[in-house]
Amino acid sequence: MNGFLGTYSVSLDDKGRLNVPAKFKGLLERDSPQLVMCVMDGFLIVFPQREWAANEEKLYHLNAFDKSDRNRLREFYARATECEMKSGKILIPAAQREAAGLKKEVTLVGMSKTFELWAPDRLEKTSK
């Protein structure tokens, strides 16, 4: 498999877990089930942990003792959460579900190295 591709409609269970589609499952199992999930403008981006690390490197030049740099760092880190695919499922923490407006139905969109989680209605609005 080359990367995360395509659109899937999945439903969350009563605890807010999503079943990873079989095609993505293979990728995550082979590589690593470790993930970082990050809130963007109204939707979630899921990074396999390696991909996240690559993005994080771009922040190393910022100075943690500088006020405005620190604010930028915080924005980035505060929105992120580690998670993991367990038993073929990913638990989406309540805060993240909230931020992305996810109810039961979730649309999952492959973006090659990462994939996104959308509330169906929001995705529809955005793509217009």
Next chain:
Amino acid sequence: MNGFLGTYSVSLDDKGRLNVPAKFKGLLERDSPQLVMCVMDGFLIVFPQREWAANEEKLYHLNAFDKSDRNRLREFYARATECEMKSGKILIPAAQREAAGLKKEVTLVGMSKTFELWAPDRLEKTSK
């Protein structure tokens, strides 16, 4: 685990201790429960002791006989406190709680190598 990530809302107990979220707990247990807590502009930064040491090194080059350098050093050290995670909790000394305006509700923000403690209302103002 990659580092401290995400935002958590936790509440202090009657003695001013905070329950460390399970995700952070793992990191602190593996590395070391020894911490240094430091007051910044209205919030607290918590350094795992190794991370503190690394930051301290950056200050060694400052000149102990230079007045303004010395002021910066003093500011840095005077506001720092050693503390420790015990029974999965961290006691926040009264002085620090005071300085950060922490009441019962505290927002905990992961910053990769360190994490921050905020009074919810102050964080909200800052992030705007």
Next chain:
DNA sequence: AGGATTGTGTCAGAAAGTGTCGTAAAGTGT
């Protein structure tokens, strides 16, 4: 020493997270 204040360990109930399984639905090969 006695009493107040501050720090520490532990526990029980509630809430959140996790594993598993049966059934339903979708996909596959012939």
Next chain:
DNA sequence: ACACTTTACGACACTTTCTGACACAATCCT
């Protein structure tokens, strides 16, 4: 089109984590 395999879903039981409370220990202050 049919039987078979795989995948998705919902449900349930179980485990872990979070919280507030209590009891006790240590320290400080007269």
